Amino acid sequence: MITTALLLMAMLQPTHCELIFVLALWTTGERGLNEAPYPNDLNDPDHWSRGEGLLTEIGLKRMLELGKWLRQRYMIDTPLLSKTYSIHELIVQSAGVPHTIESAQAVVAGLYSDEGNGKWSNYSLGSWQPTPVFTAQPWTPDPHLLQPSYPCPAYRQLIEEENKNYYERFDEESKEWYKVLERHTGIIPVNRVAIFKLHGIHHEIAHGQPQPDWINEVHNGTTAVEWLRDAHRELAHALFNSKSKARLTAGVLLNDWIEALIGISHHTLEAKRAIFSSSGIPSMLAMKYAMGIADQEAPGYGSLLLVELHRPNGWNLFVKLYTRNSTGYLFQHKLPDCEHNCPLDRFITELRPMRLTVQDFELMCKSAPRSSSYDGRAALTMIAFLTILIKVI
Template sequence: MSKLLVLINLLVIFLDVFAQPIGNDLISVVVLYRHGDRAPVKAYKNDPYADESYWPLGFGELTNIGKKQQYGLGKWLRERYVDFLPVSYNKNDIKIHSSNVDRCLMSAESNVAGLYPPEGNQVWNDQLKWQPIPIHTTPKTEDAILAQSKPCSKYSKLLKELMEEEPFSSTLDKYKEQMDYFSKNSGENITTLVDLMDLYNTVYIENLHNLTQPDWTQSLLTEEIEQLSGLAWSAYAYTQDLARLRSGPLIDLILNHFENVKNNVEDTPKFLMLSGHDSTIAPLLTAMQVYDNKWPYYASSVIFELREGKNNDFVNVFYRNPTEIANITLPSCDFDCDFDNFQKVLAPVRTSLEDWNKECQQE
């Protein structure tokens, strides 16, 4: 195991120990997290590790490290919400949705194993500290919320047009020589920031798992290229229209959930958990205008907490990565953001699934 993976395990343990329970003014919580550590989604043409035997469960699948990361996140959530979320599982308390991708589904299962170790009458096997918890999902081709892979012709058209505009067009010109170099050595045709991001991602993961890399990759695994990958992530929600079409249904889901909790709508749990991707988190942060152009690491989480205030309910937003949890403040909103104002700030990038479907058909 690489030193970096050992460090990640220690950080997971560290955050588990120092998770602090929250106050008693909490009304509802939504947690969106990225799946845990995975194998590369695919090998590049000249990849010395293209043989799937290097990845026992296959390309794109959750690794044992990823399972530990999500289990640790589940334990951290248990400590943080020990006074809010009962230790015994009850379907009325929580609902878990996952992208219909193996690594997300397995991450959700690993997470709730840490969140809900069975106790008392929920122990059904003395030799197994685990209990089945339902995970809800939607086919990828129909999922506009977590996988965000349901086709949208207007979104695809706008994204393609964006790549021909600033700052993306000049960035491609600036790095053309390097991209040609990467193309020659990788055997892939690296012509866009997304191509570069995909190559960087594969090599980064192989390096993370202590697989010796070809010399040419030294100029790929740099902070500069990582920042370019971050720029590529921001493109998915770079404009208001792109943000609405990419993350709008997700934002609508979160806000509707809080509205339903406030209005005591039947069958609305107080805790909503969403298992997604880096491609779910980065556009959401971009849509909220708080993205720092850094790749959302494995098991990174965006946490929304709805709290009861003296005059009105308010929202706190946090971003948790493997080393820290940070407060997130949206533009025109205090950290303790009045819920009505929170909705107002996000209104331009919020859309219902019904309206999303209609707009996606427009040219």
């Protein structure tokens, strides 16, 4: 009787749960456009004071605030990271493009303030902690953090085959809008590729640049700028919204993350506390579809995906999965077949079909069969489509 009572009391005692490791992926902050969204745009390209393709003041502030939020969560509320940077605690990595590197730098500036023994306090540098950001070579295809940049015939073929009916329907339903946009923008012809370039109008609006009256022109109850926003969101999702497409665009990064979780559980990983990654909206969309947590919203600038590994006292490791949107709201998610506190072994098992090593990814990309319905013109359009995608979102 006494033994049973003691056992019940022990079961009812609050269990200490320790956060031991974090994986984070964030999207870049707002940046200056690489080129005008359309030929008839009257805005001065020199408006981007920090330069084309670099973070704007708005983008820098957003990423700095994200770093401060991470500091509050992982240094103050839960002391996972030290206030002095240690490469044995945290690895920060970025896609090899300027705005993702700057985003990483801004985040770590917010994460590591002027506290700790690692700060510089002499000369004109001010008080800050230098923090390494690891990157690939600039603008090189990267299957980890710059997807879908990697030359992958299998992925292009998937897009052509899986999206064929959707693209035909989209083009048919958009014919009137294409005509409106051709008339005002000077782009001939307006097509799906052009919509990604025209999304730059939203960058201009966010940064207070004046806009012509036509962006508020209404057709079927929708303004031009609203239609462009919705069309851009739809087309972006269509690049990742199946398991096969998500695996080819997020499988390598997902494999990196799973290997890191396994390494922590086996005490073999170099970075003992966290790995933070800086990329773009395409990588975020791909990862959310690969994990089965995507919704119909487009990730905004400075959005965040978090995987937290917890160790309860006397229990097996479990994973918590979160997203934080660009307005600062934190949401907890769960994999389709696991609970919110997902045991690590089940988390790994559920995501195993989506993982890809770099070697397997390269083999899959090179071994795509040429279908009898292969359309060379469609393939060239898709290459242009993906090239512009990487530059503008």
